[in-house]
Amino acid sequence: MRIISGNHKGRSIRAPKNLPVRPTTDMAKEALFNILNNRFYFAELTILDLFSGTGNISYEFASRGVPRIIAVDVNGGCTQFVEKTTKLLDLPIQVIQSDVFHYLMKTEEKLDLIFADPPYDMALSDFENIATLVFSKQLLLKDGILIIEHSKHMNLSHVPNFSHVRKYGNSVFSFFEIT
DSSP states (O other), rough: BOOSTTTTTTOOOOOOOOOOOOOOOHHHHHHHHHHTTTTOOOOGGGGETTTTTTHHHHHHHHHOSSSSSEEEEEEEHHHHHHHHHHHHHHHOOOEEOOOHHHHHHHHHOOOOEEEOOOTTSSSSHHHHHHHHHHHHHHHHEEEEEEEEEEETTTTTTTTTEEEEEEEETTTTEEEEEOO
């Protein structure tokens, strides 16, 4: 994987092969960040990266100047890799090893943007539960958004607070906003 833009533009990061991850493709990530770049001033954001895996999305936000990023993943190998990379590149990423649903139930943090990239084979009800927890706990700040990445075979348009969808190859980003 590589960082597309910002202070660490072009930097390649090699994750261990034994991690149970499916990083967002560069094409999909670049398209997503083009959308976000037109909507947000990164230097003022607080980001929550759920199912952070290798930290691919967190590194991109950090490279673009986001001052506070929380990366949550249940896998110890993933969180150790993200912590190591965060220290190596001196990035503002707080790494938390936790089940994402447990974390969402416990946190009181208010955020500008929440990005979730769960395993594509996770049950539809779990994808729905991410949005339900975020909005029922009012975790987004005014004008904040939740973005859930999923496969093209899943449709989340029925979930409350759904706004729109963007498709890039096999990856789909569903956007949710306070209504």
